[in-house]
Amino acid sequence: MAPPMILDPLFNDGLTFVYLVFALSGFILGWVAQRGNYCFVNAMTSIFTTKTYDRFGGLMLLFGLSALVPGLLVAFGMVPAVDQYYFNYFGGWYIVVGAFIFGFGAAIAGGCNLSMLYRAASGYVQNWLELAGMMVGTYFFATLVWPVQLSTMQVGLLSTKAGGYVEYLPYDLFHTVSAASVGATALILGVPFIIFGIYLQRRTYAKFKVMKSTDPVPAAGAGGIVVNRGHQSSKPRSLSVRAWRMLTLKEPLGTNLATVVLFLDLLLVFVMGAGYTFNYLVITSSDGGRFLEYILMPFGVNLALNTPWYNSSLPIVDTSVLMVIMLIVGAFSASYLSGDFKVRIPRDRRRLGIGFGGGILVGLGVRIALGCNVGLMWTNFAQLGYDGLLFLASMLAGVALAVKVQERLL
Amino acid sequence: MEENLQSEVVDLRGECCPIPEMTASKKLRKMTPGQTLELLTDHQPAVEVTLPALAKSLGYPISVQNEGDAYRVRITKR
């Protein structure tokens, strides 16, 4: 018997409450990502540019925790399995192709779908143009790519023909969505990522330590970060002093602290939104691209009525819209209150064009992949799917190529 | 010799990741030991994360000075 495909709400708090929870989670996401300098694409570029793996390790930890804990909540019967797999979407060639284009575009434009938004809110003009480029890229996708892509999805050409439990690893591995199968899958998917993340971070810190014993390089904090503001003291601060400095926005959040808070943010919407809506974090891939639709509305152009993709994808009145709006507000607030906010125009004006062009690729890539680094890659780990793994591998390849290209251009 | 030890200044204000660390990495490769690379940036992640990580990874000393609207990051090649 096929597993059920009817949502089963966990709470009866009402839709308004759910919307507000998503708005709050968006605010937390923007604030923490801004204060933690959390950037998926930068975690990847740093592998190639600075040869350090601590932030990529943090990302692996984030994915591991996101797979493990929601999976265990389902396994222990605290969240219905259907609420975890209901929104799993199709998987196929487009994830590999889209994530590669996205990784390349994001690395040359200087921001993944998360960092693009929080940096745009911190005053980076290049990221404003990336966002504008993304809207254009989304339109190109909608009119040129989507009709063809949809037909391959309908006939199952290098693609699954359905989402939901078909894309749910417990069902794929054990042909059941029982508690045991979900629990086992959560462990199989989550634990190796956590171990891998810790290994990468330890390896990087060990490397720093070796360097420190031979050179007077400032000591690393939890996130491997030390900044001397105007003086040369490199004495490490105590934990309580650092905590106070983080709370008062004088010091950024360490990589792992930001990782844990972001994971808890995902858990908040996973539990509170269960059975109501797409109960994961989503960012700009659909809503950012959709801003073009919003912008055109006052001019009497309604893309939702006559343009492919816009007329058949997510509804406009969605929880994710509020999440994106509040992400911008959260990131702006963190940036302003910490004194970082400033309208920044790159000295090299070519970078504005590169930002816009990269944004077009970002828009095109995320739509082809059917999601971005958050709404698809990270989220899919929490959904216990396999699309996130495909996305991760392909995005890494795109980022690696972009680093090679940029090194030549600089 | 004296000329070789002069520091090189790069203005990266307005630029965001991964340009600062990539530029620094490329410039440092071309410099001779003892030379200092000075980077002017207003990108906090570069100051707090990526440039210190690059310096630590290479084993070069780094210092950061807040100059109001931007930071002056100095990395000395060893």
Add this chain to the structure above:
Amino acid sequence: MVAEHSFPQRRIVAPIVLVLFALGWYRFSDVYIRTDDASLIAHGNYAVYVPLQQVAAYMQAVTWVSYAAVFGGLIMLWSGLVAYVEYKERSSHE
């Protein structure tokens, strides 16, 4: 040196932009998103149409969120103005 000598205007302007952004989003939702949803059902597009109950919940949440953002922005504006007055006092003493 790149230190700035004048008070950064962005400390005053930025919170005002935030307040206008929140008000703008509220007005946009109220005027266009509602209308858009109504026109979807008029054209028989049920793929992206959402029930009126959901639109009402969205609008209620947008109202609260906009209030929060506007008040947050006003608090930031206030702190910016305080900083400006402090700056002026300091510079008049020098």
